[in-house]
Amino acid sequence: MTVTRTGPLPGDPDAVYDVVVVGAGVVGSAIARALARHPLRVALVEAANDVGDGTSKANTAILHTGFDALPGTLEARLVREGYRLLSAYAQETGIPVEPLGALLVAWDEEQRATLPRLAEKAERNGHRTTRLLTAAELRVREPHLGPGALAALEVPGESVVCPWTTTLAYATQAVRSGVELHLNCRVEKVRPGDPYHRLVTRRGVLRTRHLVNACGLHADAFDALVGREDFTVTPRRGQLLVFDKFARDLVRHILLPVPGPLGKGVLIAPTVYGNVMLGPTAEDLDDKTATGTTAEGLAGLREQGGRILPALLDEEVTAVYAGLRAATGQEDYRIAAHPGLRYVTVGGIRSTGLTASLAIAEHVRGLLADCGLDPGPERPLARLRMPNLGEAFPRPYRDARLIAREPDFGSIVCHCERVTRGEIRAALTSTIPPGGLDGLRRRTRARGGRCQGHYCSAEVRAVFEEYGEGAR
Amino acid sequence: MNRTVDVLVVGAGPAGLAAAGRLAALGAGRVEVLEREPAAGGVPRHCARPGFGADARGRPLDGPAYARRSVRAALRAGATVRTGVSATGWAGPLTLDVTAPTGLERVRARAVVLATGARERPRSARLVPGSRPAGVMTTGELQRLVLRFGARPEPIGRRAVVVGGDPVARNAVRTLRAAGVEVVAVVTERAARRVVFGSVPVLTGAVVTELLGRGRLTGVTVRGGDGRTNRHTLRCDTVVFTGDWIPDHELARAGGLPLAPGTRGPATDGAFRTAVPGVFAVGNLLRGVEPAVVAAAEGRAAAAAVLDLLAGHPWPDGGVPVRAAGPLRWVTPGLLGPVAAPLLVRSERRLVRPVLTVTQDGAPLRRERVSGSLVPWRSVRLAQSWTDGVDLGGGPVVVAAEE
Secondary structure, eight states: OEEEOSSSOOSOTTOOEEEEEEOOSHHHHHHHHHHTTSSOOEEEEOSSSSTTOSGGGGSOOEEOOOTTSOTTSHHHHHHHHHHHHHHHHHHHHTOOEEOOOEEEEEOSHHHHHHHHHHHHHHHHTTOOOOEEEEHHHHHHHOTTOOTTOOEEEEETTOEEEOHHHHHHHHHHHHHHTTOEEEOSOOEEEEEOOSSOEEEEETTEEEEEEEEEEOOGGGHHHHHHHHTOOSOOOEEEEEEEEEEOGGGGGGOOSEEEEOOBTTBOOOEEEEOTTSOEEEEOOOEEOSOTTOOOBOHHHHHHHHHHHHHHOGGGGGSOEEEEEEEEEEEOSSSSOEEEEEGGGTEEEEEOOOTTHHHHHHHHHHHHHHHHHHTTOOOOOOOOOOOOOOOOOOTTSOOGGGOHHHHHHOGGGGOEEETTTTEEHHHHHHHHTSSSOOSSHHHHHHHHOTTOSTTTTTTTHHHHHHHHHHHSGGGO | OEEEEEEEEEOOSHHHHHHHHHHHHTTOSOEEEEESSSSSSOGGGGOOSEEEEEOTTSOEEEHHHHHHHHHHHHHHHTOEEEESOEEEEEEETTEEEEEETTEEEEEEEEEEEEOOOEEEOOTTTTTOOBOOOBOEEEHHHHHHHHHHHOSOHHHHOSEEEEEOOSHHHHHHHHHHHHTTOEEEEEEESSOOOGGGGTTSOEEETEEEEEEEOSSBOOEEEEEEOTTOOSEEEEEOSEEEEOOOEEEOOHHHHHTTOOBOTTTOSBOOOTTOBOSSTTEEEOGGGGTSOOOHHHHHHHHHHHHHHHHHHHTTOOOOOOOEEEEEOTTEEEEEOSEEOSSOOOEEEEESSOEESOEEEEEETTEEEEEEEOSSEEOTTSOEEEOGGGGTTOOTTSOOEEEEEEO
């Protein structure tokens, strides 16, 4: 198993990869995992020091049925297929998913009039179980909704999922199945060639026959390195508020806004960690690093959230963050194969990318074959079981047998999130260990709770230095 | 494993240890204190400064010495103190689920005393916008980092900004400077006593409007302060958000205890009884931080009512709610029962020689000009006599202030 973070790239400098996937977000990791099914030499390279450290770590964490996709688009198909694939994969590997179902709540006549059209659209997307709810039925389902809700469209199957575990699961399984993962490895130049391309990275040169661009926000910039200018990525910022776990009882479904001419509005959804999320904003920016929140953004979210679920605002806020979606000015993914270059660009993957990731990976596997890749026979992937971060599933601190075997699982280090020393140690010694405390948080939830490290930060850091990268 | 004790105290800080010590000394039976941290003693363990009273010979105590003394006293009195043990929820009205390296337990008690303390709101709860770099912390986190790692720049930085004007901001400044960190400025929305911050510039009437930096903090944007009206940037790699306390009410809320709206701590009567029979709450869980000796006094004072309960006395119903109004931030206790109790009052801002009033159903009970000032960083204690004449069958009692 090969995971590197520093130093020159290991191995024989004359060796040639069959495929290099650039970008270890949820999409790039899924593609690497799909390729790992074959006897290929594959590398996954990533500029950041962890997998899933860009757009993938800061999305709305919803597993979409795809009911509201634009019918006939590639996105509609891949989201629908991805929903099925990821649901099954989550079951198999222990990625937390809660199938809460969604309610699209209409707050005015115009929105109410839209609901039947949305139901038809869902039907055209193969989703036939939606149902219109009256105000009274809605009130029974969601007793804490603010005044003025007129009706709703119920969408069974919409789910919440752990985005961090998902990306990590793909990358871990890929690495265990033979993919080489190189972090802190930004690609600075590409010298296309035949029979192989040369990628000049900060840590040395990689040679590969086939190339996949899964660079997310930077997909256009990477295309330019290869000599293509097919689209431009405009970062669209989404700010989000995560409320305390005591807010969890206030909401039972994913509350989606009814899309309308006056913008998309915000959603309120439980998280698999037992919190409640409010957001996102939608702001088109130029700066691909502008992941900060703004006073206006947060005030606007609170105002909108307070109308939907007034009691929410009485609860404490646990976390505030912003993510950037890769908008390309077209309402579809921008996935394109360039057989002449033996190159596939996976661009414009918006917030549905988490849901669609496994289907995108299958699609890309096909496109690579079109580009001349002979993948060889299929073989089983390495087995995988991810540690559970979800509140709806058993956690180590309540597992008497586990604690009896390994007392560290009875030693709670992060009290707000009830993360034990055993879990932190396991993450630090896992296949892809975190490169820092933020990566550790995404693997365990440590320091991610209501006190944000007030109590546990020193202890978590101490364990990190004992077992983590700092110890090496 | 299921066990039964007479009194289960959650939290081995000053209040919990004092309650346990007094109860054990007075023959309450088996008194057990649960502490989730590896060591008992509570927040004073991290406060290496004087201000924790004096020892028997009159020598001033610092936090760690005070913590050690509190633990020793509780143990000597016969209480059991268990560390590294977390109470994770309720399995019944007086039964707690517990996780420890030794395994899971269900501990049933005849009385439960919650003494889970308070913490400072982190940056996120204060809705401070900006990026999410490393180097953003509370005083509590800072003190623990320094205690654990000493003056290492990676966790605590080299140049810090401290946000807040309460005494805890002064402690943050002191901790930073002792660790060799330059303190660039203290930023506070309210008026502050500049003199306590020594040579550190104090920007009053100022708020942090944005955090800057990717990876590590590179600065904070501040609006206002000392005649400035525009935004300006203070370069720093650490920012410490101080004060702004929230009681650690997780167990209290999980147990269904109603909270007092002003403090977000469980509502109690003057004898520290909550709304759930058999469950008491003491110390900084009630409202945020008071000095350790105040919290400990409350722990001791609660022992009498706990013993009453153990002796089979009935749990009084309800009580009259007490509320703060006007420029007062909170008042405790939140309920007045048959036994008169002193009130603790905190003001929102500085009030010079205000008139304090106590009214019930619009009728004045007491009205008195206080001689000094009320300040937001210190509570005022109103003697039991202030609530003489309260009608236990009447409406809420309102404590207010006029300038």
